[in-house]
Amino acid sequence: MKLIAAMSGGVDSAVAAARAVEAGHEVIGVHLALASNPQKYRSGARGCCTIEDSHDARRAADVIGIPFYIWDMAEEFHDGVVEDFLAEYAAGRTPNPCLRCNEKIKFAAVLDRARAMGFDGVVTGHYARTQISETGKTLHRAVDHSKDQSYVLSVLTIEQIAGAIFPLGDTTKVDIRKEAEARGLAVAQKPDSHDICFVPSGDNAGWLRDRLGSEVGPIVDQEGVKIGEHKGAYTYTIGQRKGLGLTVPTVDGSPRFVLKIEPVTNTVVVGAREDLAVSTMKGERPVWCGPGVAEQVLRGFVQVRAHGAALPCSYFFDGTLLVAQLDEPLLGLATGQAMVIYDGDRVVGSATICETA
């Protein structure tokens, strides 16, 4: 096949590209320039689109022996990922930008462009697997569950999965680093990237405050009694306990947790730990990574965070919303996050959580 390898400058995408070449594919390396004013140097584990990273990607492509180009996706990234991130926070939800980037950039803008140019698909260094089944290509967890990234890929449609190649899904991260070393790739020991790539300081709250302002608002209890103030409701997340700055103690001295964020009134609602419990979640805009889900109730697992646990549940699709009923309640669940349904290791599909109870 003729493939585009998306190369971030990290170890995973470098080894993925090398493996695709070894598998006999005709591979071209592409680094996505996602920031319109990239920083020169990478700082620690943050960011993945500095100029230094693009040099690392180029060097890896040269060592592997494949052509290399830089694609400017800064505008698409800004509109599809950064703006969405801000809008979601402004609406009181907690978005996952990596998921959005896979949905709108890597397996949409890049894959579409690649296909139009005559390529068959896109190779990435994601830890996930695909399998060919009777119903087509399906998405599965990586062998290395601690590195599994199927959660952030769960927004891919069947059509997108068909064009996605994940050569690392069968290997642990430790072995990928060893392999990179053996292949002579200088990025073998480069630190993993964490956090949000477009917030180079790592200070998400500060970054949001700079863009969304810091309008003071009330922190109230479940009865609506004001017990404190905050500087921007969006800097809180459901289930958060620390940093509330509350001086009025509860009657029994038990801690308070963020239960709800109400962006319209700029209010943060807090309450007791048990009030965080969620048994049912509903998600909008579902995407099926394989055969679609119907009204019939099925058994499976739901995951609500990138590296969270797979929680046993019953699930069904009511025609508009994807509904999951947990066997055991979960404490603290933010809307805006993705709920991803698994059938064993297979990703069934995902939806954006819009309602919890």
Add this chain to the structure above:
Amino acid sequence: MSSIYVDHAATTPMLDSARTAMTLQLAQLGNPSSLHTHGRATRKTIEDARESIAKQVGCLASEVIFTASGTEANNIALKGLYWQGRDKGKHVVVISAIEHHAILDPAQWLADHEGAEVVLIPVSSSGVIDLDFLKDLVSTRGQEIAVISIMHSNNETGVLQPISEVVAIAGEIPVHCDAVQSFKKVPLSFSELGLYALTLSAHKIGGPLGIGALILRRTVEIPALLHGGGQEREIRSGTLNAPSIVGFATAAESEHFNAMNVQDLRDGFIEGLNKIVPDASINGLKANRLPGIVNVTFPGTQSDTLLLLMDSQGVSCSTGSACSAGVHEASHVLLAMGHSVESAQSSLRFSFGASSTQADVDYILSVVPDVITRGRAANLS
């Protein structure tokens, strides 16, 4: 797979004769500044080369200052002539809007750090500088102008600039000319043009990388950028790079670039393009141009996509400039000629050279339809 090189404006294949001369010199021992036999031998070789290059560009041997690149020569000239003028109360730097970054950026640096006011001369839609603008500027603010720097021909479009007219308008104002693209491609004489300074580069004419020259009028003394041993009229210190200088001179002496042949190839290419992609347009078509450069706008495409597709067909061409992050940017040259950002970003440069053949042209034309079709599809995706 085919391997067609049509990026001679970026760099050229090194001539066998230049490589041989350079290799022989690499085996020679002696610092040209040393007073002993070894030193004198190297010095003689360098001075032979200097005289040879001087002859080729129509200047005195003493006017040739060797540098490590065209960029360095441009920096020495622009900054040096500016500082010289500033000492006399002149603070205006006049350049064209289509200069290479090796002039644009030093000019900007002078504005940011040295108190210069930079005035850009606009160009016509054909890519030729506006002489009336310059005339007005010189007549109203001539006393304030420290230096005028205009390129001999543009590296992206190949459009030749009216340097004689610029010098006539400038009168006593020092004029520098970046001639790296023109040298050995079109007639060029430093003395006939009446310039103060001129920039040359070896690797654009079949010589080695890493060697250039600033031709600086004999009596002009400007401050140095590199201080040290005082080589090269104390304007450019540093041990002279004898092997590269020899390679440079050998390339300069060579008459391998046949302008008529290259121009015929170029014109045939343009004719073929017009048939295959009727809405493609050649930038600067109406102007006098270098024989080898063709800059084409393909509506509805993106240059970087086209470059990838051309490259995967074995054709090496160029998209113009990229920023430090490697992202392709709209060419300031095409923007200055009136292009929108969108159309400037749908342009490719093909630059033919002495080694180009009709077979190259035929091959490129054979892959153009598929490249343009895919490029347009990718642009819509």
